[in-house]
Amino acid sequence: MQLHLSSWPEIDTYLETSRAILIPIGSTEQHGPNGLLGTDALCPEIIARRAGDEAGILIGPTFNVGQAQHHMAFAGTITLRPSTMIAAMFDWAQSLTRHGFERIYWLNGHGGNIATINAAFSEMYHGITFGPEGSNRAPLRCTLRNWWELAGVGDLCRQLFPVGEGHHATPSEVSVTYFGYPEAQKSVTMTPRIAPVGPIYDAEDYRRRFPDGRIGSDPSQASVEAGEKIVTAAVKGVIAEFARFAAG
Numbered sequence: 001m002q003l004h005l006s007s008w009p010e011i012d013t014y015l016e017t018s019r020a021i022l023i024p025i026g027s028t029e030q031h032g033p034n035g036l037l038g039t040d041a042l043c044p045e046i047i048a049r050r051a052g053d054e055a056g057i058l059i060g061p062t063f064n065v066g067q068a069q070h071h072m073a074f075a076g077t078i079t080l081r082p083s084t085m086i087a088a089m090f091d092w093a094q095s096l097t098r099h100g101f102e103r104i105y106w107l108n109g110h111g112g113n114i115a116t117i118n119a120a121f122s123e124m125y126h127g128i129t130f131g132p133e134g135s136n137r138a139p140l141r142c143t144l145r146n147w148w149e150l151a152g153v154g155d156l157c158r159q160l161f162p163v164g165e166g167h168h169a170t171p172s173e174v175s176v177t178y179f180g181y182p183e184a185q186k187s188v189t190m191t192p193r194i195a196p197v198g199p200i201y202d203a204e205d206y207r208r209r210f211p212d213g214r215i216g217s218d219p220s221q222a223s224v225e226a227g228e229k230i231v232t233a234a235v236k237g238v239i240a241e242f243a244r245f246a247a248g
Contacts, residue, residue, distance in 0.1 A: 001052050002059045011099070014058050019102040020246035021058045022238075023092070024048045025117065026109035027066035030074035032169030032195075032214040033188040034222070036177050037076045038064065040110035043173050044147050046180035047234045048107050055239045060096075063089070063106075066113040070200050073207035082116045089120040090127070097140050104142045105242050109173075117144050143245055148172070150237030153230060160226050164194045166217025168210075172230055174219040179227025194218045 001014065003021070026041030036042060041064035052059040068079040080088070093104060106117060121142045128139055148154060157165060157172040165172060178185050195214035200206055 001056055002049065004061055006058075011058075015100050018058070018246055019100060020105060020242065021060050021096060021101050021103070022048050022052070022105045022107055022242055023060040023063060024109070025063040025066065025106050025113060027068045027113060028064055028076075028078040029068035029071040029110075030077055030169075030213045031174065032217070032219055033190055033212050034186040034219055035169045035174045035213075036181070036184055039169075039173050039177050040066070042109075042180060043176045044107040044109040046176060047147055047231055047238060050231060051235045051238045051242070054235060055242070057239070057242055060092075063092070066110050067116050068110075068112065070112070070203055070206045071213075072203040074213055082119065085113075085116050086120040086123055089117070090123050093124050093140060093142070094127075102140060103246055103248070104140070105245050106142060106144050107238060108144055108146045111146070114144070114146070141245075141248070145238070145241060147234055147238070150234050150241065152233045152237055156230060156233050160229065161218075161221055164216075164218030164221060166195060166215055167197065168215035168217060169195075169213055169219050170217045171219045171221040171226070174222035175224070175227035176230055176234075177227070178222055178224045179231055182224050185224070188220070190214070190218070190220055193220070 024044035026044055028037055030037060031039040041062050045062045048059045051057055065078050065080055066085060068077050071077040072079060124140055161171045195210060195217055197216040198209050
């Protein structure tokens, strides 16, 4: 069930049985020569929508621009300041709690978002603690889950790609996007086959160290078939975890 494809009476009906919502959150940034710029937003979105269809979970709109300043030397990347992202997440949460939502499950697709997401949670909880309603208000609870950390997903990705999974523009995440959008598959020759690894600093330094955008990965291995297997495992994991969180 998708919020954007629902009417307000349908959301009222949903709230009669559940006060929890899942929001995919990611980034718009380069993912190497054959990866989509939307990869980090598309992966949690693809997984979430399928989970929503299978389990009746309400899926919010995707928060699809995040912390990507270190990718800004590559065309198409869009980034937010941490303060902007925190403020936007706070506003999304306030809007939802105004209607009666009490639990927000953020399914994340970008490691660079983690610190800012947790800072946004602190901002939300600060407002609850010092708000005029005090202890008489049902408290908002948020949780963060990176999709690749869902039960069974990491082991599966290592089995599918024992060599060349790497750290950025990975064959696993590219496979998920190819499964969701098979028409967007791209065949690109990459040299070296497995990209180098190293630290991440500012955008220009990143481009010097990793000229084609990859870090330690060989995304030429990506396939629709691998993406389907990963999504199936992730959907199973998120449905079980969301149910526990919603009931908590």
